[in-house]
Amino acid sequence: MxxxxxxxxxxxxxxxxxxxxxxxxxxxxxxxxxxxxxxxxxxxxxxxxxxxxxxxxxxxxxxxxxxxxxxxxxxxxxxxxxxxxxxxxxxxxxxxxxxxxxxxxxxxxxxxxxxxxxxxxxxxxxxxxxxxxxxxxxxxxxxxxxxxxxxxxxxxxxxxxxxxxxxxxxxxxxxxxxxxxxxxxxxxxxxxxxDNTNPHVHVAPMILNCSWIESGQQFSFMHEAIGPTVEKIIAKMDAERLEIGKKLGLTLGKDLFSLQMQYEEEYNVTGKTTLREIFRGVDAYRQIYSPHSFEHRYITEDVPMGLTPLVDMGRQIGVPVPKSQMILNICEEVLEKNFTEGSGCRNMDNIGLKGLSAEEIVKYAETGSIN
CATH class of the missing domain: 3.40.50.720 (NAD(P)-binding Rossmann-like Domain)
Known part of the structure; x- marks a missing residue:
């Protein structure tokens, strides 16, 4: 070596x-x-x-x-x-x-x-x-x-x-x-x-479990914060993410992976039919405990640097993202913060992609130029 x-x-x-x-x-x-x-x-x-x-x-x-x-x-x-x-x-x-x-x-x-x-x-x-x-x-x-x-x-x-x-x-x-x-x-x-799914598996469970997060109780975040309703929201957000990927020329199963596919590949979690079962099948998550405050990277990073650019990308290239937009709106309203503008977030403007079509974005990623 x-x-x-x-x-x-x-x-x-x-x-x-x-x-x-x-x-x-x-x-x-x-x-x-x-x-x-x-x-x-x-x-x-x-x-x-x-x-x-x-x-x-x-x-x-x-x-x-x-x-x-x-x-x-x-x-x-x-x-x-x-x-x-x-x-x-x-x-x-x-x-x-x-x-x-x-x-x-x-x-x-x-x-x-x-x-x-x-x-x-x-x-x-x-x-x-x-x-x-x-x-x-x-x-x-x-x-x-x-x-x-x-x-x-x-x-x-x-x-x-x-x-x-x-x-x-x-x-x-x-x-x-x-x-x-x-x-x-x-x-x-x-x-x-x-393929970054942190905005999906972190943000929705955080913002939809406000009282529990702020209670001070210690609980296994990925094992316990995702009930049937939160699971449905995550699944719909994931479907929107996949549609953005397809519009950008990615192929499901080759260079684009659903949450279930990800966990099969990364953690060898197989034989599970729901996202809740998949998350609970990752033993490594057992001791990853919930934050006790919203001043935590699950919000401070995964919203402005993850969810915001994904929603903005969907808007720009014409892919509807209503559930992702909803969670982003809830975060801004509930936490009374601006996660979509300025240097504290990523959007199409400040990462150099503003106004580009899906085809132009792909060309830029591959060549470094759109000319």
């Missing part, structure tokens, strides 16, 4: 999990975070503790707040950070990025690679650089102490693509698969973005 130099941007739960995992595999790993306190705590501790699916203490003292030190000489720069912070990371990365490097948004949320490209351009970096993204993280995990991460499982596959895909997909996939073999390449980043 060739030893790679990997930079990870973001020292949260998933960032720490991937840092320790890649270090365990023998790679050189640098870890960047904006917060000095976070970096100091990791370096002073001297190791990252993994529990659950992987139980080990991984020696690690290479965290830094210097983007220059973190990325200089690195082959792959992996962004593992809530997507609402991607613009801030891109602004700092633009100062030190080299065209021969690869950026990997893991996961991209919805249209993450396209949004990151636009953010780099907005901050003066206009050179061509491959920007990969995945549909999800390989590890469902939670931070249970400052340097201790619980990993519920390791998924069997995650979707992976590159912007632009032409001339990049094969070589970038070959490199990334050498340290993350679970990736399954698909033809463009529209496939990975449309």
């Amino acid at each position: 060739r030893r790679h130099v990997i930079t990870i941007l973001g020292a949260g739960n998933s960032g720490l999990a991937h840092t320790a995992y890649f270090k365990h595999l023998g790679h050189e790993v640098r870890l960047f975070d904006f917060f000095q306190e976070t970096v100091d705590r990791i370096n002073q501790n001297g190791y990252i503790e993994l529990t659950g699916y992987i139980t080990d203490n991984i020696a690690f003292e290479a965290a830094t707040t210097s983007m220059k030190d973190a990325v200089t000489g690195s082959e792959v720069i992996i962004v593992i950070n809530p997507s609402q912070y991607h613009r801030k990371l891109a602004a700092e990365l633009a100062k030190y990025l080299s065209p021969n490097q690869i950026i990997f948004i893991n996961p991209g949320s919805t249209f993450g690679a396209l949004a990151f490209k636009q953010a780099l351009v907005d901050n003066g970096f206009t050179a061509d650089v491959p920007i990969a993204e995945s549909n999800t993280s390989v590890f469902p995990c939670r931070l249970i102490a400052p340097t201790k991460v619980y990993i519920g499982a390791k998924k069997d596959r995650i979707l992976f693509s590159v912007f632009p895909s032409q001339g990049n997909l094969e070589k970038v996939s070959e490199l990334v698969s050498s340290f993350l073999p679970e990736i399954q390449p698909v033809k463009n980043v529209l496939a990975t973005s449309i």
Whole structure:
């Protein structure tokens, strides 16, 4: 196995999990975070503790707040950070990025690679650089102490693509698969973005269980927050997501997957007939407990950075999304927040797709140009 130099941007739960995992595999790993306190705590501790699916203490003292030190000489720069912070990371990365490097948004949320490209351009970096993204993280995990991460499982596959895909997909996939073999390449980043179902499995159960969320009770979110009525809403939202994918040239079962298909592939959950049964069939979810506040990524990230761009995409390319729009409207009304305008969200305007037809969007994802 060739030893790679990997930079990870973001020292949260998933960032720490991937840092320790890649270090365990023998790679050189640098870890960047904006917060000095976070970096100091990791370096002073001297190791990252993994529990659950992987139980080990991984020696690690290479965290830094210097983007220059973190990325200089690195082959792959992996962004593992809530997507609402991607613009801030891109602004700092633009100062030190080299065209021969690869950026990997893991996961991209919805249209993450396209949004990151636009953010780099907005901050003066206009050179061509491959920007990969995945549909999800390989590890469902939670931070249970400052340097201790619980990993519920390791998924069997995650979707992976590159912007632009032409001339990049094969070589970038070959490199990334050498340290993350679970990736399954698909033809463009529209496939990975449309396959992000966090806005469906997180947002509807959150906003439709307001009182329970705010009660302070501890309960298994995916196992208990989704009753028959919420399940129906999620299924209808999922159908709308699939129609958007089809309009963007994706094929069901090949590079477009229903929720049921996803869970069969990623968690090997088979023989289940309803979404509730599927979610409850994932043992890794058992200890993933509900948030106690709406100031949580299931809302603060998955609405403005996931649900909003999906709804806006449907509107622009002529795909009706009434149930997704309804949940978005409820979130804005109940929480009294604007999730659809400004730099705090993703929409067709600020990711560079405003006014484009479905065919033009596909061409842009594959070539990097609509001309």
